[in-house]
Amino acid sequence: MNVLVIGYVWPEPASSAAGYRMLALLKSFRRANWQVTFASPAEMSPHRADLPALGIKETNIALNCSSFDDFLRALQPDVVMFDRFMMEEQFGWRVEKHCPNAIRLLDTEDLSCLRHARHQCSKQSGQVSLEVPETLLFSDHAKREVAAILRSDLTLMISPVEIEQLQNTFKVDTALLLDSPFMQPPVTAEARRQFPAFDQRRHFIVIGNFRHAPNWDAVLWLKQSIWPLIRARLPEAELHVYGAYPPPKATQLHNAREGFLVKGWADDASEVMRQARVNLAPLRFGAGLKGKLVDALACGTPSVTTRVGAEGMAGDAHWPQPVADTPDAFAEHALALYTQPEHWSNCARQGFELHNRRFDFERHADALIDRLQQLRLNLEAHRLTNFTGAMLRHHSMKSTQYMAQWIEAKNRPKDANA
Incomplete structure (x- = not known):
């Protein structure tokens, strides 16, 4: 045709x-x-x-x-x-x-x-x-x-x-x-073995096109309400903020002293996702499915998101990773994933399974x-x-x-x- x-x-x-x-x-x-x-x-x-x-x-x-x-x-x-x-x-x-x-x-x-x-x-x-x-x-x-x-x-x-x-x-x-x-193509067992393990990964990540209103709102909510709670418990932690088309109002949020690092464009989004330990997606509004969460599943990077972020992601099944709608609960889940290897590994494994079952090309x-x-x-x-x-x-x-x-x-x- x-x-x-x-x-x-x-x-x-x-x-x-x-x-x-x-x-x-x-x-x-x-x-x-x-x-x-x-x-x-x-x-x-x-x-x-x-x-x-x-x-x-x-x-x-x-x-x-x-x-x-x-x-x-x-x-x-x-x-x-x-x-x-x-x-x-x-x-x-x-x-x-x-x-x-x-x-x-x-x-x-x-x-x-x-x-x-x-x-x-x-x-x-x-x-x-x-x-x-x-x-x-x-x-x-x-x-x-x-x-x-x-x-x-x-x-x-x-x-x-x-x-x-x-x-x-x-x-x-x-x-x-x-x-x-x-x-997306399935993630093979061989590919999974090549991905960095828990102790080889560092930092939190948030990623999303800055022209999309839910993503910009998520970065603001992180900066103002969620990241200070995480940073207070993990003083050396860093949040790496990636996204296409960052406007000046976004780059002005960069603050190395607070560990809030606005990186902007990612040359290889999958690579930066694989190097991160935890993906944060605090979406207060939105619709559809969230590409950033699909990418995180494929990279073995567990995520914390909201009910809006998790909506529809698993189809008729249960979304297997942490969900929180308030800053306090969101920060607690993020800290648990970042500091508990067994919890992190279970979420990563369930994420691979969901990705291959739900999004098979x-x-x-x-x-x-x-x-x-x-x-x-x-x-x-x-x-x-x-x-x-x-x-x-x-x-x-x-x-x-x-x-x-x-x-x-x-x-x-x-x-x-x-």
């Missing part, structure tokens, strides 16, 4: 979990020997993945421009994947118009309306926010996101908790959703390809069961189309002889 992926940004697997998740999806398509083109209206980043090396074509596209229509008619994709609902809003009507028989696939990365609602709750309370009132959840953001899900033939959801939220709260049919978590890649192939064979019947989606495409996509055409006409250079 011929796949077009419309990216919100160019995938940066070294910068964010969203980047390496996108790369895994692209590799899934290529593994099936499908043709893949990645297109984005975003500026090409120097940190982007080398897609041509994977046999993936790259192209820039423009917003609100009919040049995309010409590109689409020439490419004639069988599958069009939208990277987050904003891309479906921008380009979905054009895909339906020019490639009506193409499968419209949406990848949400996380249920962003849930993340935004939890952010509002956390701002108000200063605490970990898992449950949110419907008055906050039923936002304009949610209406846009859920509408894009309903307009699509299939939506990839990274967390089973968010599938339940869509089913129970927003009444989305399960036929429109696929559980598609992070996909081949299993989830095969499930994705199988689902798309089934859709291809039964697309007309599948769409007939989704009247709400058809209704939304008829009404809301027309307004998007007319707005885009108005913007294009407005931006068109005026005839100098007129």
Whole structure:
């Protein structure tokens, strides 16, 4: 099959979990020997993945421009994947118009309306926010996101908790959703034997793209409330803070005397994770699955996180590592992991087992390809069961189309002889 992926940004697997998740999806398509083109209206980043090396074509596209229509008619994709609902809003009507028989696939990365609602709750309370009132959840953001899900033939959801939220709260049919978590190769027994042991590791680590609001909030919470409690009990301890795109307000938190060391970009995130003894992920809000925790599992680095961080990570099973929602409890768990070799080893072992069971690349890649192939064979019947989606495409996509055409006409250079 011929796949077009419309990216919100160019995938940066070294910068964010969203980047390496996108790369895994692209590799899934290529593994099936499908043709893949990645297109984005975003500026090409120097940190982007080398897609041509994977046999993936790259192209820039423009917003609100009919040049995309010409590109689409020439490419004639069988599958069009939208990277987050904003891309479906921008380009979905054009895909339906020019490639009506193409499968419209949406990848949400996380249920962003849930993340935004939890952010509002956390701002108000200063605490970990898992449950949110419907008055906050039923936002304009949610209406846009859920509408894009309903307009699509299939939506990839990274967390089973968010599938339940869509089913129970927003009444989305399960036929429109696929559980598609992070996909990584298993950690072999031989690789595990090569990893540093407890007494070879030093320091605490926190890692995450600074442009992602939950990560920046986590660093602030550590600095202000959690790290002083740990440092008081372990005066020589160091916290190494890594993350892509650190702003000046982050680098200004660096304080060697307090052992709070803002390192910024990591050349090799897996390597710095393997050298650390304990990973800290004090997330007060967020959604989806947490790439930093998946990475820690694969590196044999036990983590302490909150209920928000642990949510959905183990699927239907129990998250096997410490969870705490208050600074005092969080610090106690961090200290126990850092100072108790047997406790640390048990958490590391259970982490490897969870990683290999839950995030196996081949299993989830095969499930994705199988689902798309089934859709291809039964697309007309599948769409007939989704009247709400058809209704939304008829009404809301027309307004998007007319707005885009108005913007294009407005931006068109005026005839100098007129």
